Amino acid sequence: MNQTRTNSLTIQTPEGVSFALLLAGPVTRFMAWLIDLLAVIGASIVLFMIFASTGLLIFDFMRALFIILSYFAINLGYTIALEWYWHGQTLGKRLFQLRVMDAQGLQLQPSQIVIRNLLRLVDFLPGFYLLGGVTCLINRNAQRLGDVAANTIVIRIPRVSEPDLEKLLSDKFNSLKMYPHLEARLRQQVTPAEAGIALRAILRRDELEPRARVSLYREIADHFKHIVPFPPEAFDGVSDEQYIRNIIDVLFRTKPPRKELS
Amino acid sequence: MILDLDKFIATEKTYWAELERLLMRFENHSAYKPDFDQLKRFHYLYQRTAADLVKWTTFSAESEMRHYLENLVARAYSRMHEARGRRLRFRPKRFFFQDFPQTIRRHINALWLSIAVFLIGCAFGGVVIHLDAGTKEVILPFSHLQISPAERVAKEEKAAEDQDRLKGRKTTFSAFLMVNNIRVSILALALGMTWGIGTLIMLFYNGVILGAVSLDYVLGGQTKFLIGWLLPHGSIEIPAILLAGQAGLVLAKALIGWGQSITLRDRLRKIVNDLMILIFGIAILLVWAGLIEAFFSQYHEPVIPYEVKIGFGTVQLILLIAFIRWAGRKTEKEIFHPKGRNFKNSEITPVTLDHKDSKFF
Numbered sequence: 001m002n003q004t005r006t007n008s009l010t011i012q013t014p015e016g017v018s019f020a021l022l023l024a025g026p027v028t029r030f031m032a033w034l035i036d037l038l039a040v041i042g043a044s045i046v047l048f049m050i051f052a053s054t055g056l057l058i059f060d061f062m063r064a065l066f067i068i069l070s071y072f073a074i075n076l077g078y079t080i081a082l083e084w085y086w087h088g089q090t091l092g093k094r095l096f097q098l099r100v101m102d103a104q105g106l107q108l109q110p111s112q113i114v115i116r117n118l119l120r121l122v123d124f125l126p127g128f129y130l131l132g133g134v135t136c137l138i139n140r141n142a143q144r145l146g147d148v149a150a151n152t153i154v155i156r157i158p159r160v161s162e163p164d165l166e167k168l169l170s171d172k173f174n175s176l177k178m179y180p181h182l183e184a185r186l187r188q189q190v191t192p193a194e195a196g197i198a199l200r201a202i203l204r205r206d207e208l209e210p211r212a213r214v215s216l217y218r219e220i221a222d223h224f225k226h227i228v229p230f231p232p233e234a235f236d237g238v239s240d241e242q243y244i245r246n247i248i249d250v251l252f253r254t255k256p257p258r259k260e261l262s
Numbered sequence: 263m264i265l266d267l268d269k270f271i272a273t274e275k276t277y278w279a280e281l282e283r284l285l286m287r288f289e290n291h292s293a294y295k296p297d298f299d300q301l302k303r304f305h306y307l308y309q310r311t312a313a314d315l316v317k318w319t320t321f322s323a324e325s326e327m328r329h330y331l332e333n334l335v336a337r338a339y340s341r342m343h344e345a346r347g348r349r350l351r352f353r354p355k356r357f358f359f360q361d362f363p364q365t366i367r368r369h370i371n372a373l374w375l376s377i378a379v380f381l382i383g384c385a386f387g388g389v390v391i392h393l394d395a396g397t398k399e400v401i402l403p404f405s406h407l408q409i410s411p412a413e414r415v416a417k418e419e420k421a422a423e424d425q426d427r428l429k430g431r432k433t434t435f436s437a438f439l440m441v442n443n444i445r446v447s448i449l450a451l452a453l454g455m456t457w458g459i460g461t462l463i464m465l466f467y468n469g470v471i472l473g474a475v476s477l478d479y480v481l482g483g484q485t486k487f488l489i490g491w492l493l494p495h496g497s498i499e500i501p502a503i504l505l506a507g508q509a510g511l512v513l514a515k516a517l518i519g520w521g522q523s524i525t526l527r528d529r530l531r532k533i534v535n536d537l538m539i540l541i542f543g544i545a546i547l548l549v550w551a552g553l554i555e556a557f558f559s560q561y562h563e564p565v566i567p568y569e570v571k572i573g574f575g576t577v578q579l580i581l582l583i584a585f586i587r588w589a590g591r592k593t594e595k596e597i598f599h600p601k602g603r604n605f606k607n608s609e610i611t612p613v614t615l616d617h618k619d620s621k622f623f
Contacts (some may be wrong), residue, residue, distance in 0.1 A: 060433045061435040111534045111538040
């Protein structure tokens with residue numbers, strides 16, 4: 001297990017397969033906590049209104065029950081119960097697509113959920129999660145103190161969907177596809193970061209000034225030409241922009257182009 | 263090797279979808295127990311998807327699909343490689359009479375340290391009050407403790423004679439005490455994350471208050487009232503706070519890691535279950551202490567004779583010590599000192615098996 005990027009934790013399985021977990025930052029976590037805080041306040045108000053409207057608070061036992069319920073069931077129990085029931089998620093975390101996980105990618109245990117939530121008390125010191133927030137910022141796995149003690153991390157779960165390239169790419173002839181072996185090598189050699197730069201350059205086409213766009217596309221096209229040199233016929237008469245579109249088509253398109261109905 | 267991505271996706275998509283369905287079933291139904299064939303299929307799907315991820319990472323730079331496969335593999339990995347039991351059944355009797363005292367004994371040196379710091383605090387508080395009675399206002403932040411002991415006793419006994427001060431609010435008062443004491447205990451545990459410094463300061467400070475109050479009352483000739491007032495609930499409440507200190511120190515020890523060759527992560531993983539057992543056990547003790555304090559401790563002579571209160575508190579303290587010393591011993595012996603066929607490994611839990619590793623604390 002190691003950390004290749006600042007915001008992700010890479011876990012290597014015994015089978016030698018690596019996968020990355022995207023770590024949640026302190027700001028997103030704080031926003032999720034605010035939502036949870038609102039939920040706790042809301043639940044406390046509802047509980048109080050139920051007790052008050054039914055006149056139960058005049059009874060000694062009911063007042064005691066209210067104190068116990070509001071502290072244990074709502075304040076402490078809310079996060080513990082939801083993280084257990086929703087496998088590491090609370091309302092706030094669901095909304096911000098976060099999830100608590102074991103730091104080694106294993107299943108979250110009840111004891112880990114309990115300890116990470118009880119230790120909020122120290123993370124909260126001296127107020128508004130200052131200690132927890134600072135720890136989260138300096139810790140390489142973005143853990144607050146409760147997470148460190150319980151061996152947990154909070155990850156982001158990005159929405160997994162394939163990019164809609166149909167709008168971006170036309171069904172024009174792609175000269176690079178004439179060379180399947182080079183096409184395959186291109187997929188192998190290009191890093192996700194490089195592929196992302198090409199995609200973003202095309203997506204933001206209209207935001208760029210014409211002269212800057214020409215220069216940027218030339219730079220990007222030259223870079224890709226160096227990674228895998230295609231024969232000159234492959235880009236004969238093809239502009240730099242079209243060349244990048246062809247590259248994106250090779251790298252990203254996972255479905256055959258849509259056939260237009262005639 | 264050339265990978266035809268279109269063909270690859272078309273072939274593998276069904277396997278990914280099947281794995282996702284199985285994972286959803288695992289995640290949405292905690293009680294779901296697959297049979298052997300389903301497990302074999304799950305294992306096969308996991309390995310196949312993991313291999314697909316490797317292929318995808320090698321032959322394609324496309325990141326969305328990689329994230330999707332990583333997500334599937336990560337979820338399946340946690341199911342496949344989890345070695346710890348997911349104990350869903352909670353057995354309160356076994357927890358309180360077996361797991362809790364065994365866990366206290368397993369970390370007994372942390373408890374001794376907790377007691378020692380508390381007693382040093384008591385001595386310090388006593389000495390300070392003895393040397394300069396004027397510091398009382400600084401040390402004791404409670405108004406009812408700042409008047410002279412004789413005055414307080416006269417007031418308490420008169421109040422008890424006249425009317426029941428807590429009439430109609432005993433349970434509320436008791437709930438307030440429970441919540442407050444449990445919060446303090448959780449804080450004592452949580453402050454273990456400051457390498458134990460916060461926990462030690464908290465124990466010392468509580469000791470100072472108790473020492474100062476005690477000596478103030480003893481010097482004021484009110485020893486009987488003091489013991490009768492504190493012992494019924496204090497014989498549980500004070501040990502509970504000391505146990506919370508113990509939990510904080512256990513956490514601190516794992517953080518510091520003296521004399522242990524394992525990593526911080528493994529050290530913490532080893533004790534996290536123990537911390538949960540300790541804090542739940544402490545909460546139970548404090549619920550009892552809260553009830554006693556509200557319903558019994560607040561009543562003084564002539565309502566309840568001090569002898570009765572002192573006797574009750576003493577018996578309770580002896581029972582608590584016996585509980586910590588002997589409860590759950592039988593199962594401990596059966597596990598670690600097997601005598602032929604009496605060995606019962608069905609009772610072994612991961613917590614109990616860690617016993618041998620904690621003798622240094």
